[in-house]
Amino acid sequence: MDVPGIVQLLQKEFPSLSWSEFRGQVRVCVSRDRLFLLLQTLKEQHGFDMLADITCVDYLYYLQKMPGRFGLVYVLTNTQTNQRIVVRTFLDEPELVAPSVTPLWEAANWLEREVWDMFGIRFAGHPDLRRILLPDGFTSHPLRKDYPLQGLGERNNFPVIRRAES
Amino acid sequence: MALELPDNVRITKLDAIANWCRKYSLWPMPFATACCGIELMATGASRNDIARFGAEVFRFSPRQADLMIVAGRVPIKMMPVLQRIWLQMHEPKWCISMGACASTGGVFDTYAVVQGIDRFIPVDIYVPGCPPRPEQLIQAIVDLQEKIQREGTVMGREFVDPERQKPPLAMRPEGRAGLPGVIASQPLDGEHFA
Numbered sequence A: 001m002d003v004p005g006i007v008q009l010l011q012k013e014f015p016s017l018s019w020s021e022f023r024g025q026v027r028v029c030v031s032r033d034r035l036f037l038l039l040q041t042l043k044e045q046h047g048f049d050m051l052a053d054i055t056c057v058d059y060l061y062y063l064q065k066m067p068g069r070f071g072l073v074y075v076l077t078n079t080q081t082n083q084r085i086v087v088r089t090f091l092d093e094p095e096l097v098a099p100s101v102t103p104l105w106e107a108a109n110w111l112e113r114e115v116w117d118m119f120g121i122r123f124a125g126h127p128d129l130r131r132i133l134l135p136d137g138f139t140s141h142p143l144r145k146d147y148p149l150q151g152l153g154e155r156n157n158f159p160v161i162r163r164a165e166s
Numbered sequence B: 001m002a003l004e005l006p007d008n009v010r011i012t013k014l015d016a017i018a019n020w021c022r023k024y025s026l027w028p029m030p031f032a033t034a035c036c037g038i039e040l041m042a043t044g045a046s047r048n049d050i051a052r053f054g055a056e057v058f059r060f061s062p063r064q065a066d067l068m069i070v071a072g073r074v075p076i077k078m079m080p081v082l083q084r085i086w087l088q089m090h091e092p093k094w095c096i097s098m099g100a101c102a103s104t105g106g107v108f109d110t111y112a113v114v115q116g117i118d119r120f121i122p123v124d125i126y127v128p129g130c131p132p133r134p135e136q137l138i139q140a141i142v143d144l145q146e147k148i149q150r151e152g153t154v155m156g157r158e159f160v161d162p163e164r165q166k167p168p169l170a171m172r173p174e175g176r177a178g179l180p181g182v183i184a185s186q187p188l189d190g191e192h193f194a
């Protein structure tokens, strides 16, 4: 079955599911409460067995009005048929929490840590939600649009080693 | 006759001999974090052959090296590592900052890249370029050899010269205030990422 057909099947179970297609790529949009269930259904009943990526988009200064500030993006692949589907959900401050999908895919572990590191979105039920790229002491989430490009002075905050001390 | 010479004449000669030995046996520690590292490897390879200048023994242990060549950009996560390796090297030691990134941050004017390693560790020679050609790095080594011969001392007195203890302008309190995003009252050796 092609991906739009799968989506139409899903819409019986998830009536609020909206979807769109662009150049053969199907994107579905779901609310946070039903996100885990939808991903589970896609994995267990429709063969989307591989989690290719989890990422996030900050729509803070976006021209169009979006349903929430952060768009979480899950890219799933069916390794049998090579079909792809993109699942999106929108989150808004102050409740930046999404259910962790580590019970479904082990690969989600590091991907979710990266989203936490860069955007500050927490994943409920994640086994080990630490920073993955930035140093542990870092306090901001730099891929947010309101974080200045040159940082808040982190890059200037080291001890200065003088010639005689070394 | 020779016995009547004052002591300081002999000391000067000893310095000259020590400098001569040191300048032709530099053992580089290649701190190659990015693309400049490729040029650094090319400098060591047969066409350019850094061995002609006595600096071919690349050592990956700081304990065995006396010339730090920082080739590439240094992110904030790497800076504590760089400082630690620098402190682990034995005196006398020198540092070459190779490329635009190591010297100034280059085009990477972002939160994650240190804007010049000379803000936090002492640097003897800067090599401009993105990346510098092997000839330029060799020129830097020749210049460093000249510098060692000119001002080196057996006991390393030139390293404690007060002029050389000054941090670069950007890191002095008056310069630091002008840095974007830095609170002027922040202590110079405060907590990392406070």
Ligand code: SF4
Pocket: B034, B035, B036, B037, B071, B072, B073, B098, B099, B100, B101, B102, B106, B129, B130, B131, B132
């Ligand atoms: S100066 Fe250029 S070649 Fe060297 S590390 Fe930076 S970007 Fe790469």
